[in-house]
Amino acid sequence: MTERSAGRRLILSLTGIAIAACLLRAQLADALVMRGDGLLYRGNLTGAMQRYERAVWIDPDDGVAVDRYAFVALSTHRRIEMIDGVRVASAYLRRHASDGTVRMDRAMTYRALGETRRALADFREVGHCCADVRALTFAGYAALALGERKQAASLWRAALALSPNFVAARHGLARLERRS
Numbered sequence: 283m284t285e286r287s288a289g290r291r292l293i294l295s296l297t298g299i300a301i302a303a304c305l306l307r308a309q310l311a312d313a314l315v316m317r318g319d320g321l322l323y324r325g326n327l328t329g330a331m332q333r334y335e336r337a338v339w340i341d342p343d344d345g346v347a348v349d350r351y352a353f354v355a356l357s358t359h360r361r362i363e364m365i366d367g368v369r370v371a372s373a374y375l376r377r378h379a380s381d382g383t384v385r386m387d388r389a390m391t392y393r394a395l396g397e398t399r400r401a402l403a404d405f406r407e408v409g410h411c412c413a414d415v416r417a418l419t420f421a422g423y424a425a426l427a428l429g430e431r432k433q434a435a436s437l438w439r440a441a442l443a444l445s446p447n448f449v450a451a452r453h454g455l456a457r458l459e460r461r462s
Contacts, residue, residue, distance in 0.1 A: 311341035315350060322354065330354055331363070338370055345381050348374040352387035356394060364391050382412040389420065398424050406437065415445040422454050434458060 318333030331354050337347035348370055355367025371388040375381065389404030402424035409418030418441035425434035435458055441451035 307341050308344065311337040311344045311347055314340070315344070315347050318350060318354075322350075327354055327358055331358075335370075338374075342374065343377060345374070345378060345384060349383050349387055352384060352391065356387065356391045359394070361395065364395055367391050368395070380411065382408045382414065382417075386414070386417060389417070393420070393424065398427050402428065409437065409440065413444055415441045415448050415451065418444070419448065419451045419454065422451065426454070426458070431458060 314333045314337035318330040318337070321333060322330035331351065334347055334351035334354060337344060338351055341347065352367040352371040355363040355370075358364070368388055368391050371384050371391070374384055375388065378384070385404050386408050389401045389408065392398075392401035392404060402421055405417045405421035405424055408414050409421050418437050422434045422437035422441065425431075425437055435455060438451045438455040438458070441448055442455065445451070
């Protein structure tokens with residue numbers, strides 16, 4: 283065997299590995315998400331986040347991996363992890379703006395970080411795009427926290443139009459009407 287044929291074989295082998303990695307990227311990310319879910323179930327938030335982070339690194343367009351990562355980052359209640367969860371979710375949402383699940387995760391994290399105006403924008407977007415009564419209700423409370431009473435009332439009315447008996451929206455609207 284010549285040096286030349288050995289070099290060709292090496293190049294062919296590496297090319298094959300690169301092609302396989304591209305083709306199996308989604309399956310590998312899914313496997314990491316499943317492993318992270320197992321760790322999360324056992325209460326190992328750090329281990330779960332590591333698996334989800336690897337899954338996002340392997341396939342940044344995997345909405346499930348991004349959702350899990352952002353949600354667990356929020357669940358840690360640690361500012362640094364929550365900020366990183368927002369970063370990962372934001373990068374994903376730049377490519378997949380209509381993903382209501384990831385946008386809701388980001389909204390909840392913004393709320394936990396005290397970034398009420400950003401939370402309001404995401405809650406409102408999810409509420410209107412996905413006809414999500416919970417998101418509209420959260421948006422109403424965020425608007426109220428910002429002193430935007432008319433917007434809060436409008437959001438709660440939109441929530442009640444979707445689900446007339448949704449208690450949190452009814453409570454918010456009643457609270458607002460008592461203060462008028």
